[in-house]
Amino acid sequence: MMKQPFLLIVSLLALSRVNAQEIYDVSKIPAELLKNASVVIRNEEQVYEVKNPGTAVLTYKTAITILNKNGESASNMHEFYDKFSGISSLKATLYNDKGIKIKDYKSSDFKDRSAVSDGTLYQDDRVKYLDFMYTDYPYTIAYSYTVDYSGIRSYPTWYPASNWGYAVEQSNYIFRIPETMTFKYLKSKNVKTDSIKIKDKIQYQWSCKNVPALEYEPMSMGLKNVMPWVSVAPNQFEFDNSKANIETWASLGSWLFNLSSGMQVLPEGAKTKIQGLLKTAKDPKEKIRILYNYLQSNTRYVGVQLGIGGYKPIAAEKVAAVNYGDCKGLSNYMKAMLQEAGIKSDLVILGNDMPSINKQYASMNQTNHMILCVPLEKDTVWLECTSQLMPAGFIGNSNSNRTVLLITENGGKLVQTPVYDPASNYQKRSTKVNLDEEGSALVSIETQYANAQYEDNVAMLLIDPTAQRKRIMNSLSIPNMQIGTLSYTQPDKNAAVLNEQIGLKCTQLLTKGGDKLFMTLNLLNRQETAVTALEDRKTFFSIDYSFNDEDEIVYTIPKGYKVEFMPKDVLIESEFGRYTAKVVAKDNTLVYTRTKTMTSKAYPPEKYNDFVAFHKKIYQADKQKGILAKIE
Missing domain, CATH: 3.10.620.30 (C8orf32 fold)
Structure with a gap:
């Protein structure tokens, strides 16, 4: 009499196992989602229900496939909380590439620690987290939890593909709020808003499916112009008796x-x-x-x-x-x-x-x-x-x-706030190079950094001389150099200007070829790498800040040598900036001057290859050489 129900239970369990394999089997991921991807969001759902201005409940669940080592940062679950929120119903499961369950995790498997950041004395944030510690790629992690809020300052955002190399198979954000309350939201252009009234609440829903991953793009201002996202914010809230x-x-x-x-x-x-x-x-x-x-x-x-x-x-x-x-x-x-x-x-x-x-x-x-x-x-x-x-x-x-x-x-x-234009974010450098006929040189460098460039270098005032020298050795592209003197000063505490003075010698500044000496004219401030063009860039781009560099290098020509060749003056102009370089022979010296001005703003993706072309011209101009020949 019991045989038939028993067989039914066994069949249902077997069917459940097959369905789980079907869901998380990596071979079932559409091919277009694997391109450029390190992570695939298989199925994500975020439900946030506002009870009143001071309380809410978040229910979250996700399944994430980690395709390779580059996606390893996505292989841990963490959720922050404080005295105004509590986490419950923590569950997690690990699956192999076939979608077969490897391990279930209980609430007791999750770790709990303080989330106090560096430099913080008082903070009540904590975090519950779980490191799956699995590296047999590809594999899938699934986890879920509930957060109860007893104080509200903001509502959760939705940004399922917020990183390079993240593809999304399916993701949903459901937001419920009492019809007596108001709120506001912003969203990306490619996301549709659905809303419906359910009893005394209004439910909003945003979703996306089959979003391909995006490969890293240099100088990017972020993925928001191409990836789906929603930002939701309260109009009224209650938090900590306020x-x-x-x-x-x-x-x-x-x-x-x-x-x-x-x-x-x-x-x-x-x-x-x-x-x-x-x-x-x-x-x-x-x-x-x-x-x-x-x-x-x-x-x-x-x-x-x-x-x-x-x-x-x-x-x-x-x-x-x-x-x-x-x-x-x-x-x-x-x-x-x-x-x-x-x-x-x-x-x-x-x-x-x-x-x-x-x-x-x-x-x-x-x-x-x-x-x-x-x-x-x-x-x-x-x-x-x-x-x-x-x-x-x-x-x-x-x-x-x-x-x-x-x-x-x-x-x-x-x-x-104030705008620091290129002229105010300056680097002004004066260099004297005393060359000898063997290609060795004594070099004296004086540099002023202002505003943003001061900010980039002001840490040199705080570190010890050994660390200062190490940084200079790594930053200057002068072969076989020995630093003799090095100092940093901020002459006026009320001005964002840093002075740098360097005295050094090097034994191989010039390259010999028969009776000729070959010299790279831009000794110190070269653009060392070229930028690679992209066929179909997706994101906006920008440089960190506008700036103006001015370099003057005075070379003393070695005895017994004369100028055989010097390159022509260079002028490169575009909407991205302006570059000039020229060299003038005067008595027994060569005076090389270079200026580079760059403008920081948001440039659309379609202008990127124009920037690459501009950048390449500067790269080539910075490598120009002069030739000195022996006097017969």
Whole structure:
């Protein structure tokens, strides 16, 4: 009597096993998804249900096939949480290339650790994670979990193919919200929005299927113009006993202003110190510099990210007592000191090393940093309060040329940070090369780096001489060189300019050929590599920042030699920049001058091969040689 049900159960189990193999068998992946791919998202679903402004539930599940070692970074599951969220229902399974199950993982297999970042003293973030530790490629991992939120600042984004080499077989984002609440979203052009009312909620859904992977493209500004994505943000939220309306940047700014209100009270000792420091100051700019230098000399950056402390600055009184703070605490402390000096300033939030904030779309996840803006009668001074090196008024390349949010008593106000044009991001170098008839040389190099180029090199002030020499040996393409002298100075603490002085000798600067000496004229600042053209580029591209390089090299011609050949002047111009090079013989010297100006902006994919052609011309011009011949 029991035989038939038993056979039915066995059959169902066998069918289940076959179906699992069918689902995750790597051979079932469409061929077009394997091209350029290291990872294939087989099936992903993210369901986020808003209960009210302060609570929500996220249910997430995914299956990911790791095709090769390049996809190894995708082979771990991790989810962050804090005291306002809790993770449950953790499950994971590992499958081989045939889709056959290798191992099931339980909640107890997942590890749990602090997620405190470097330089952070107080932070309550934690992470649950699982490393599958499997390298028999290809293989598939599947995992799922649920997150319950008891405080909300933002909603999850959806970006299934956010990396090079990621293909997507299928991915869905389902977002549910009470019909009494409002929200906003942005999406890529290639994604359709579906919505339906289910009881007292509105459900939105975005999905994609069969998205091919994209091979790495140099100088890319990201994949967002080609890959599917959705960004969702609340208009109202509740977090850590604070309620906010952030429908607009103005209202978001009002909330942040109220959080910081009353946090600029200084202890009496600090007020006395400030008045003493400013006793001889002649104008507001001098007062700003004096107080900013005091801030740099007496405080250090320490992250503080507890609850609302991720948005609310530490009280100025506290910073004055402990001499540390995060970007919010230090900016607010500087604001308090300026207030004591009778100078008004405004806190500013922005995305450090992120794109400008979207003027039409107010959300918390577009910013990660705070600086200070000091509006004066005829000028505006911007202050990066976490740096102990940057001069007053210089905020660094990762903060410049961005739309940011000024936090004022009248709400948030969108403004632009300073733009550092090519002329201000300069490198000016003067080099003297004393050659002898054997091709050896004594070389003296003096260089000034300003603004963004100062920022790239200012770390040389902080490292020991041995490390300095090692970096120079690796960066200069001079054969058989020995460094004699090396120094770095910042003559004016109030200017973003670094001076570099190098004295060296080398035994093989010129190449001999019979009675001739061959010399590469551009000794120090060559474009060493050519850029490869792409047939069908997909993403926008840009250089890191605009800049201007000026090089002058004076060569002393060896005794017994004369100039036999020098290349003609070079001028290369395009929308990407401008390049000149020329050499002039004067008495017993050759004076080589080179300028290179580059403009940083977003260029569309179709212009990339024009950039490659421009780059190639510079590469070739930088290799030009002159010839010296023996005097008969």
